[in-house]
Amino acid sequence: MADWSNFSAKINQYLCPPGNGVFTVNTAKERKESLHKSLYGNTDNIELAWSEQVSQLPLDTRPVVLGVCSDTGGGILRGANWGPLFLRQTMLSDDYDVDYFDVGDVRVIPHLLHDKYLNEATITNCRKALYHNPESSLPVSALSITEDFCDEFYHNFPDKGLFAIGGDHSVSYPLARSYLRAKKAQNKKAALIHxxxxxxxxxxxxxxxxxxGSWVTHILDDLPSRDMAFQFGIRSSGKDRGHWEDSFGVNQYWTHEINERGAQAIVDETIVKLKANGIEELYVSFDIDALDAHFAAATGTPEPDGLNPEQALLIISELNKHFKITGADMVEIAPFLNTNEDGGNDREKTLAAGSQISELLLKALAE
Ligand SMILES: [Mn+2]
Incomplete structure (x- = not known):
């Protein structure tokens, strides 16, 4: 258990109680307290209640949820840092049937993205702030902390499923990269469903x-082969499908094609390709803007003419009949954004669609 005691010490340094990943005193205070109440039954000494729960992680068999409240890798309309708090709260309402182990949120310094962009003086100063120790060797940026957390997680618990809530889509870079490296080490062939x-x-x-806008490019070489990346719902692009498939080797299914041929025909074709390559497991990365702006307007870059939730649910559940889904994320939900000109309940609709898809992914991870 030496590894677990190291890892559990790191968890207590890297993470904080669920919903606390955005560093703030008063904003969304009531929402945080209500989440803590449903998770721990009270709101006094949340740090202690959370830390005691974390110590139970090795004994728990449920999928694990991690919040990564970073939107530093975005840049058009920010606000996905609030996704983990709001999505959890929606999923805990009576409308959804979810059961998971909540390990907490990454402690995010909102001005930092990845440690490789920082100088030594900044890293030392941030180590002082996060770990009260300038001599610490631990990373300080959201993506760097997430990657080391995931590496340790898969090392300690190779059979546990991890479901992360973003954050902007850059958080999938450490999440998917660490997952793919772990699967390679386990001699399991895994593909990316995006x-x-x-x-x-x-x-x-x-x-x-x-x-x-670039995280996929930098994980392609961690796949068994580049054509084991499958993208669904693409429609906002300066170049056509042929350009991306020829230049990067990925498979794309644009929304118009999914509408024309039907989601079932598209997923059947995908299953054939995955099987032909000996794929056993899948990582599903879900950017909420894959869905039409009608269902997902509370996001940084909403796009019209997108998928409806039923098409996405069908593709995921059909894939899950043939392959284990062992890692997943739900990103880019920005609950404070109202992007529809006519106002309306952008937040509730987006959270409902995100929760429905997350519920299916969590069920798949529990199998
Ligand atoms: Mn994206």
């Missing part, structure tokens, strides 16, 4: 290589 309006296949954006 729902999104956008390809996220930039090489860099304004000189930054890891961000919401």
């Amino acid at each position: 729902f999104d309006a956008h390809t996220d296949l930039l090489v860099e954006r304004l000189g930054i290589d890891i961000c919401f």
Whole structure:
């Protein structure tokens, strides 16, 4: 158990109680307290209640939920840092049937993205702030902390499923990368299933290589082969499907094609390709903007003419009949954004669609 005692010490340094990942005193205070009440039964000494629960992780058999409240890798309309708190609260309402172990939120310094973009003086100063120890060797940026957390998680618990809530889509870079490395070490062939309006296949954006628009590019070489990345719901792109498939080797199903051929025909074709490559397990990364803006307006880059939730649910559940889903994330839900001109209940609709899909993913992870 030496590894677990190291890891549990790290969890207490890297993470904080669920819903507390956005560093704030008063904003959304009532919502946080209500989440803590449903998780721990009271709201006094949440740190202690959470830490005691974390110590039970090795004995628990449910899928694990991690919040990554970072929107530093976004940049058009921010606000996905609030996704983990709001999505959890919606999922805990009576409308959803979910059962998971909540390990907490990454402690996010909102001005930092990845440690490789920082100088030593900044890292030392942030180690002082996060760990009260400038001599610490631990990472300080959201993506760097997430990657080390996931590496330790899969090392300690190779059979547990991890479901992460973002955050902007850059958080999937450490999540998927660590997952794919772990599967490779376990000699299991795993593929990426990616729902999104956008390809996220930039090489860099304004000189930054890891961000919401480029994370897929930088995990392709961790797949068994590049064509084991499947993208669904693409429709907002300066280049056509052929460009992306030829340049990067990925498979794309744009929304118009899914509508024309039907989601069932598309997923049947995907299953054949996955089986032909000997794939056993899947990582599902779900950007809420894969859904039509009517269902998902509370997000940084809402797009019209998208998938409806039923199409996404069908694709995931059909895939899950043939393959184990062992890792997943739900990202880019920004509950404070109202992007529809006519106002309306953007937040509730987006959270409902996100919860419905997360519920299915959590069930799949529990199998
Ligand atoms: Mn995305």
